[in-house]
Amino acid sequence: MNTAARKAAELIKKHRNGSIEIVSHMDADGVCSAALISKALDRLDIPHNVKFVRMLYRDVIEGLDPPDLTIFTDLGSSQLQNVRNKFLRHDVIIADHHEPQPVEGWPGLVHLNAHHYSLDGVQEVSGAGMVYLIARELDPSNLDLSALAIVGAIGDIQNAWGKLMGYNREIAKDAVRSGVLDQKIDLMLYGRHSRPIFKALESFTDPPIPGISNYAPGCVSLLKDLDIQLKDDGGWRRPVDLTDAEKQRLATELIARAYMYVPAELVKYVPGLIIGEAHTLLAEEERSILRDADGFSTCMNSTARHEQPLIGFEVAKGDRKIYLKAMFNLLRHHRRSIAEGMEFVEQTGLQQGPKGYIQYFDASGEIKETFIGTIASLNLGYGNCDPYRPIVGVIRDGGVAKISARCSKLLFLKGLDMARAIREAAHSVGGEGGGHAVACGAQVPENQVAEFLGKFEDSLIEQLG
Numbered sequence: 001m002n003t004a005a006r007k008a009a010e011l012i013k014k015h016r017n018g019s020i021e022i023v024s025h026m027d028a029d030g031v032c033s034a035a036l037i038s039k040a041l042d043r044l045d046i047p048h049n050v051k052f053v054r055m056l057y058r059d060v061i062e063g064l065d066p067p068d069l070t071i072f073t074d075l076g077s078s079q080l081q082n083v084r085n086k087f088l089r090h091d092v093i094i095a096d097h098h099e100p101q102p103v104e105g106w107p108g109l110v111h112l113n114a115h116h117y118s119l120d121g122v123q124e125v126s127g128a129g130m131v132y133l134i135a136r137e138l139d140p141s142n143l144d145l146s147a148l149a150i151v152g153a154i155g156d157i158q159n160a161w162g163k164l165m166g167y168n169r170e171i172a173k174d175a176v177r178s179g180v181l182d183q184k185i186d187l188m189l190y191g192r193h194s195r196p197i198f199k200a201l202e203s204f205t206d207p208p209i210p211g212i213s214n215y216a217p218g219c220v221s222l223l224k225d226l227d228i229q230l231k232d233d234g235g236w237r238r239p240v241d242l243t244d245a246e247k248q249r250l251a252t253e254l255i256a257r258a259y260m261y262v263p264a265e266l267v268k269y270v271p272g273l274i275i276g277e278a279h280t281l282l283a284e285e286e287r288s289i290l291r292d293a294d295g296f297s298t299c300m301n302s303t304a305r306h307e308q309p310l311i312g313f314e315v316a317k318g319d320r321k322i323y324l325k326a327m328f329n330l331l332r333h334h335r336r337s338i339a340e341g342m343e344f345v346e347q348t349g350l351q352q353g354p355k356g357y358i359q360y361f362d363a364s365g366e367i368k369e370t371f372i373g374t375i376a377s378l379n380l381g382y383g384n385c386d387p388y389r390p391i392v393g394v395i396r397d398g399g400v401a402k403i404s405a406r407c408s409k410l411l412f413l414k415g416l417d418m419a420r421a422i423r424e425a426a427h428s429v430g431g432e433g434g435g436h437a438v439a440c441g442a443q444v445p446e447n448q449v450a451e452f453l454g455k456f457e458d459s460l461i462e463q464l465g
């Protein structure tokens with residue numbers, strides 16, 4: 001793996017006075033991947049362009065104009081044959097962790113893919129992780145960029161087991177060694193460094209805990225009952241401000257309450273969602289949302305969802321002025337769009353799949369395609385939605401239906417892989433699909449939606465036996 005990374009580094013240096021373009025995936029991992037390699041190039045004063053794309057569909061590839069060197073990050077491997085047709089006569093680096101297609105006779109290609117080194121690209125290394133290997137070969141002092149590889153991995157939900165696994169742990173060691181990361185077991189509360197403890201509790205929804213999830217007064221009274229002060233001299237106490245004894249009391253109580261509502265067969269996975277590995281980015285400011293790797297990746301994800309990945313990219317590269325401001329504006333806008341989407345689903349209600357296992361809503365013309373997944377996952381703990389069954393959002397647009405599916409991490413821990421099911425179901429009706437085990441999507445012909453939903457549901461039922 002290091003040999004390929006070294007070849008990639010050499011190829012970059014060879015083109016240091018030529019034209020270089022980074023083409024990356026428009027999601028949290030892709031934004032981190034691009035920022036990581038771009039920072040490494042900046043440090044060597046190597047000029048370059050950056051472009052983000054949703055997918056390397058054939059028409060997208062056609063629209064690219066090959067420079068002397070193209071660096072594809074977090075994508076490319078799965079569309080290798082299409083990329084080859086256009087880039088055969090050019091130098092190309094691909095750093096990716098998605099399942100690769102075979103390719104032959106392409107002398108200008110350096111292909112660095114997790115699967116070629118028996119790494120599991122789903123859980124053990126992200127696109128940013130593969131890019132990090134190149135950055136480290138470019139200059140050993142790039143060890144600090146490992147922090148972005150950790151954010152990328154978390155953006156791709158590679159810590160779904162409550163901790164990083166496989167090669168991601170090696171990368172985390174580099175990050176700890178270079179002083180940019182602190183890794184420890186903690187409560188899995190979102191906004192660890194940036195939100196009041198009761199707010200962080202309120203947003204805990206997987207698994208949903210009635211009386212706590214989405215219910216601030218319940219959170220406040222729980223904290224009082226547990227003798228956990230909401231404020232101290234410094235103002236609101238955040239999850240990081242709690243003592244170990246307080247965290248212990250809170251964790252015990254949350255687990256006990258969750259047990260009362262979670263279906264029996266999922267109970268044993270509950271502690272893994274409440275306690276897990278927390279990743280603190282030590283170079284970020286004390287009360288910043290960016291200080292927690294989870295918060296950082298959520299920020300990157302929302303810039304990508306708004307099709308403003310360049311904002312996330314600049315923040316990831318270190319801008320803490322204009323782009324950070326722009327990102328916070330985007331997050332506010334994000335919350336507004338989410339509220340509107342939630343209201344729509346609440347009004348129209350959820351429909352049941354043919355066998356009554358999946359639940360879905362059709363938001364055609366109402367919710368933006370890029371939000372459908374977020375709305376689906378927020379609905380998991382809400383209203384009439386069963387949080388322990390998968391939820392699917394559908395948007396029909398000009399003959400094509402865009403599908404997004406989400407489920408509780410508990411189902412993943414029990415063995416459900418929605419990514420596989422959605423890929424197979426989409427394929428069988430002439431569409432395509434993929435993503436992560438708990439968050440995935442597909443595109444299918446509009447007139448095949450019912451067929452697709454039936455196949456997807458059958459496959460999920462089969463997986464769970």
Ligand SMILES: [Mn+2]
Binds near residue numbers: 097
């Ligand atoms: Mn990725």
